[in-house]
Amino acid sequence: MAGQCIILMGVSGTGKTTVGQALAQALGAKFIDGDDLHPRKNIVKMAASQPLDDDDRQPWLERIGDVIFSLGQKNESGVLVCSALKKRYRNQLREGNPHCASCG
Structure with missing residues (x-):
């Protein structure tokens, strides 16, 4: 899975963080919470x-x-969770990132 990123998407309160953390641990990947990336x-x-x-x-x-x-x-693996509820948001995240798979 080196260099791959899995994105888990969904509405608030659906368990993205819980599932994402477990998946990252199982895969030996970095866990990234999209909420931590919001600008001030x-x-x-x-x-x-x-x-x-x-x-x-x-x-x-x-x-x-x-x-x-x-x-x-960096050829690192990651599991990223975020809302990205609109199709255009998801498309934007995939743009220029062929090593990314999205679920949600």
Whole structure:
């Protein structure tokens, strides 16, 4: 699985983190929580109970895409969990990252 990244996607509270951590451990891969990749602006907005819009999500999706790309460049394996609920978000994450498989 070297250099591969599995992305688990789904709505909040579905067990992505629990399953992702177990999968990463079983595969000997890095676990990455997409929530940890939100820019400060998004964190502040979410803390104020304000929903994120597509414009807010764009830098977050770019960060996730960069992490996936970096794993492939270093020939490292990873399991990444994130919401990426819209098809265009998922397509953006796959773009330029042929070593990535998504589930969700």
